[in-house]
Amino acid sequence: MPETPASNRLFPLFADLRERTVVVVGGGAVAARKVEALLGTGARIVVGAPTLDPALAVLAAAGEVEHLPAEFTPAWLDEAWLAIAATDDAGVNRAVAEAGEARRVWVNVVDDTALARVHLPARVERGPLQIAISSGGGAPMLARLVREQLETRFDESFGALAALLTRHRERIRARWPDTAARRRAFERLLAGPLQGLLRSRRHIEAERAFDLALTEDGHSTTARGRVALVGAGPGDPGLLTLRALRLLNEADVILHDSLASEDVLQLARRDAQRIAVGKRAGHHATPQADINALLVEHATAGRRVVRLKGGDPFVFGRGGEELEALRAAGIDYEVVPGITAAAACAAYAGIPLTHRDHAQSVRLVTAHARDSGDTLDWPALAQERQTLAFYMGVARLETVRMQLIAHGRAPDTPFALVENGSRPEQRVVAGALADLPRLARLHDVQAPALLIVGEVAALAGRLHWFGAAPLGDAAALAHAA
Incomplete structure (x- = not known):
């Protein structure tokens, strides 16, 4: 299929509408959305329609827009710089387009690319930073999809960063008058701790870091990296947080444990150095002291480090010990929570951790x-x-069964063992507490597996939704439920 001729491509443009008249023709929900996008631009917004949508009526009553309570007439565009036709009447929309053409006023006609002379793009806004996306009007759903992807890529810290750089624009130009030198300085600035400080809402420290960057000569050897303790969740990459995904794409070095799934690691920056520091019961690949030393070593060398942990860093993940080591070494850090195994495994097994009829605490x-x-x-x-919810309990199931029953828990209390929760190979073995070790041996349950004990575990038999139905004593489960 031939490409669109260059002469037909839209020219992207950001317009300064301060104190300029913009006329929106139409008073319904579509018009309200267009007006909402114009608010904050400083434009004089005029809405022409016999009646207004409730949201527009509120704006008109507050004086944020002017209302022309009548049918459209071309004279409405005499003072306009931009017009938007947002009615459900094709004849009115065409009349607006023709009136704009006669007056050399840019007109956007909603959902009519043939009549529109200007298109309003899908936008991602982060403070003064704006990203506009257009498909030329031919594939608005594609533009929306791209916008959704960019929304996940650019967090609010980009707005704070843009605002800071805007405030200090003249200082930056004075410090680096040469364009090439300024570009190199920006690369160093953005690779440093500045954006991380803004993301952590540490604005005073961010200003100090910026001031320090302005005094550097470009050959400083004292720059340090930073470390992010990132929760990888239970294994399903779809459960990774947006912040975790961004950090994985920015990382120079990733130290990951054995519970961080390969599917999650595949989302990381391709050229990042990966270091496996996995630990499992009986197989301590890397001692904790060595992991701490690696974090400090790479951050001290100026690298952006992600310590990727299965589940959540602060739930049996020894994240506190690692932060103590970083703090002692003066390394900047942040923590990104992950979905911990108890929440994830229970959800994927159809087990509510709390239930009004069965459990009021976890x-x-x-x-x-x-x-x-x-x-x-x-x-x-x-x-x-x-x-x-017992973590790391596969090797101690006999002890758990014996101690709970010895201290008064009923032998017929339901349990569920969730192996590889949320992953394609997930299995659930369920039954009564008295049979816990026997059923685990029968079905050869292996780590990683989470043990859930309590009345709610019986619900796995009828509420499961992911993967195969639970294995084990189905009759006992049905009776307990």
Whole structure:
């Protein structure tokens, strides 16, 4: 199919509408959306229509727009710089377009590319920074899709960054009058801590970092990187937060554990250095002290480091220990939460962690502590009408069963073991607490797996929605539910 001739391509343009008249013809919901986009531009907005949508009526009553309560006449455009035809009457829209053409006024006709002489693009706004997307009117859904993708790529810190650079524009030009030198300085500035500080709402520190950048000679060897502790969630890349995705695409170095799925790692920047520092029960690939040292080493060398952890960094992820090491070394850091295993595995197994009829509280428990699992408060854990979520418990299922029953939990209390929760290979094994070790052995349950104990676990039998139905004692499950 031939390409669109160059002469037919739209020319992108940002218009300064301050104190200039913009006429919107139409008083319905579509017109209201166009007016909303114009608010804040400083334009004199005139809305012409016999009646107004409630939202427009509020704006007119507040004096934010002027209302012409009549049918369209060409004279409305005599003082206009821009007009928008937003009615559901094709004849009126054509009349607006013709009146604009006669007066050399740019006219946008909503959903009519043939009549429109100017198009209003899909936009991403971050403070003074605006990104406009247009398909030339031929594929507005494509433009919307691109906008949605850009919305996830550019967070609010870009607006704060644009505002800061705008405030100091003259200082920047005076410091680096040569264009090439200014470009190199900008690259150093944006690779430093400035945007991270703005993202963390540390605006005073950001101003200081900017001032320091203006005094550097371009050969500083003291610049440091920063570290982000990022929760990778349970494994499904669709559950990764937008902030986590951005950081993965900015990272120079990624230190990832064994619970960070390959699907999540595939979303990272392609040329980032990846370092596997996975730890599982009985297989400590990298001691924690060495992980801390690696984080400090790479950040001190000026690199942007992501410490990617399965689930959430602060839920049995030793994130606190890593932050202490970074703090001691004077390394800047941030934390991006992830969906922890208890929430994710329960949801993907169809198990509500709380339920008015069954459980009013949830306890997150690790069966693998620094000393031993015997330090757990078993009498409290054995109480009824609560949900227990055991992390890293596959190797200690016999102890869990024995201690809970010994301290008063009923042997027929439902349980569910969720193996590889949220991933394509997810399996759920469910049954009664008394049979927990036997069923786990029967179905060869392997880590990573989360153990859920409590009345809510019985609901997995009828509320499951992801993957295969639960394995185990189906009859006991149905009775408990």
